[in-house]
Amino acid sequence: MPRKLLYLFIFVLASCSKEEKKSPGVFFAGEIVNPTNEYVVLYKGDVVIDSAKLDDSNRFTFKLDSISNGLYHFFHPGEYQYLYLEQGDSLMARLNTTDFDESLVFSGIGEEINNYLINQYLLNEEEERNLFSIYYPMGPQDFERRMDSLRNLKLETLQKLTEEVDLSKEAKDIAQANIDYTYYNYKERYPYEHRKSTGEPVMNRLTDDFYSYRDNITYNNRQFNYLRPYYNFMKSHIENLTYTTCSHECAIKEDVVKNQLHYNRHKLKLIDSVVQEKELKDNLYRNVAFYYLLRSRDKEENNAIFIDEFHQLSGNNRHIEEINDLYEGIRNIQPNKDLPNLWVTNSEGETISLHDIAKGKKVVFYFWSTNYKKHFEDITNRVSELSKANPRYTFVGISTASDEVAWKGLLAKKNLDENLQFWSDNANTLRRTLIIDHPNKCIITEDAKIVDAFSDMYASF
Numbered sequence: 240m241p242r243k244l245l246y247l248f249i250f251v252l253a254s255c256s257k258e259e260k261k262s263p264g265v266f267f268a269g270e271i272v273n274p275t276n277e278y279v280v281l282y283k284g285d286v287v288i289d290s291a292k293l294d295d296s297n298r299f300t301f302k303l304d305s306i307s308n309g310l311y312h313f314f315h316p317g318e319y320q321y322l323y324l325e326q327g328d329s330l331m332a333r334l335n336t337t338d339f340d341e342s343l344v345f346s347g348i349g350e351e352i353n354n355y356l357i358n359q360y361l362l363n364e365e366e367e368r369n370l371f372s373i374y375y376p377m378g379p380q381d382f383e384r385r386m387d388s389l390r391n392l393k394l395e396t397l398q399k400l401t402e403e404v405d406l407s408k409e410a411k412d413i414a415q416a417n418i419d420y421t422y423y424n425y426k427e428r429y430p431y432e433h434r435k436s437t438g439e440p441v442m443n444r445l446t447d448d449f450y451s452y453r454d455n456i457t458y459n460n461r462q463f464n465y466l467r468p469y470y471n472f473m474k475s476h477i478e479n480l481t482y483t484t485c486s487h488e489c490a491i492k493e494d495v496v497k498n499q500l501h502y503n504r505h506k507l508k509l510i511d512s513v514v515q516e517k518e519l520k521d522n523l524y525r526n527v528a529f530y531y532l533l534r535s536r537d538k539e540e541n542n543a544i545f546i547d548e549f550h551q552l553s554g555n556n557r558h559i560e561e562i563n564d565l566y567e568g569i570r571n572i573q574p575n576k577d578l579p580n581l582w583v584t585n586s587e588g589e590t591i592s593l594h595d596i597a598k599g600k601k602v603v604f605y606f607w608s609t610n611y612k613k614h615f616e617d618i619t620n621r622v623s624e625l626s627k628a629n630p631r632y633t634f635v636g637i638s639t640a641s642d643e644v645a646w647k648g649l650l651a652k653k654n655l656d657e658n659l660q661f662w663s664d665n666a667n668t669l670r671r672t673l674i675i676d677h678p679n680k681c682i683i684t685e686d687a688k689i690v691d692a693f694s695d696m697y698a699s700f
């Protein structure tokens with residue numbers, strides 16, 4: 240049977256059985272125009288459920304025998320979007336990667352809630368642009384009134400949808416939470432964003448009922464854990480609570496957190512006391528650990544106190560291995576420590592250690608990948624500027640996640656000095672050991688010892 244006909248057949252079949260969602264299985268298929276790679280991956284939370292390979296006409300198919308109802312995500316490199324699935328659903332998606340979210344349309348059983356969620360996602364994106372320019376600078380009363388009216392509009396749309404189609408209780412709950420927590424999040428962030436944009440502190444001018452919705456929020460609904468507005472709300476809410484309940488004199492002075500260790504331990508304890516759902520708790524703990532360890536750049540002994548406390552509170556965290564790796568990684572690249580002895584390949588195909596590259600001189604290691612051409616262009620231009628301005632340093636490029644042939648091709652094309660370029664076939668180890676957490680990160684070394692492992696090609700020179 241020709242493929243198009245087959246899909247039409249399935250689609251018609253699916254439409255006929257709309258009345259009764261009997262089968263416990265789910266069918267999810269689609270077509271990707273301009274695919275960026277061959278795979279589509281289906282997630283429930285952070286767990287991979289299944290993956291599908293695109294066929295010759297860029298179509299993919301998932302057939303799942305049995306699933307639990309709820310929010311899923313599907314991923315195609317560079318793109319990530321919601322999928323709400325219930326037993327008996329039979330969905331077709333069509334999308335174009337050049338305009339991913341805007342082009343995404345669902346049809347079949349389960350189409351209504353999915354098209355609704357993607358439309359809401361697009362509306363929220365648009366609204367967020369106005370938040371910073373228009374809404375956050377408003378005074379508290381105007382801001383509150385505006386948030387209420389925006390929320391009411393969304394509630395009306397949802398009301399209409401539930402009158403027209405028969406949504407399950409779970410689907411309705413997701414849709415309702417998607418609206419509520421979007422605006423609750425904006426309110427949690429308001430005093431800080433208002434201050435940032437106007438310079439005016441507003442915390443003391445908030446009325447008693449500004450945060451009255453807090454009486455109705457849940458810290459214990461698994462279905463919401465990966466709903467973006469809900470998780471974003473939780474992060475802002477915990478931040479806000481920590482900030483306003485921190486009585487420790489030294490932690491916050493003139494609105495700036497002075498004692499990051501105290502502040503982040505305070506935050507861990509708060510999460511422990513208010514959040515009930517285990518996975519949400521684990522994710523929020525992870526968020527604090529990553530923020531504290533990576534961004535606050537605290538002293539080594541403080542990091543040790545923090546990680547001890549972390550283990551006591553959340554030793555069985557689902558992300559504990561990742562967090563331990565991060566802690567160890569950071570500990571190993573503190574100033575004056577030996578550069579970790581990783582092996583890379585030179586343009587002759589010989590392996591050489593970072594140590595040998597860095598011995599006897601001042602070296603700045605920077606990172607790039609053949610997969611990100613624009614970043615490669617930018618960073619090589621930046622390197623030629625920096626090498627002229629800082630002749631004491633040797634700038635050494637390490638390419639990750641690249642194919643060796645493609646890598647050599649780019650060196651030749653860009654006319655780069657082959658003595659200063661190396662290639663790694665183990666991007667993950669490199670990333671974890673050297674904590675490459677953003678594309679412009681660089682590591683400054685002297686005689687193979689770390690000077691600063693958390694530098695930035697644009698900010699540090």
Ligand SMILES: [Zn+2]
Pocket residue numbers: 484485486487490501502505
């Ligand atoms: Zn505190």
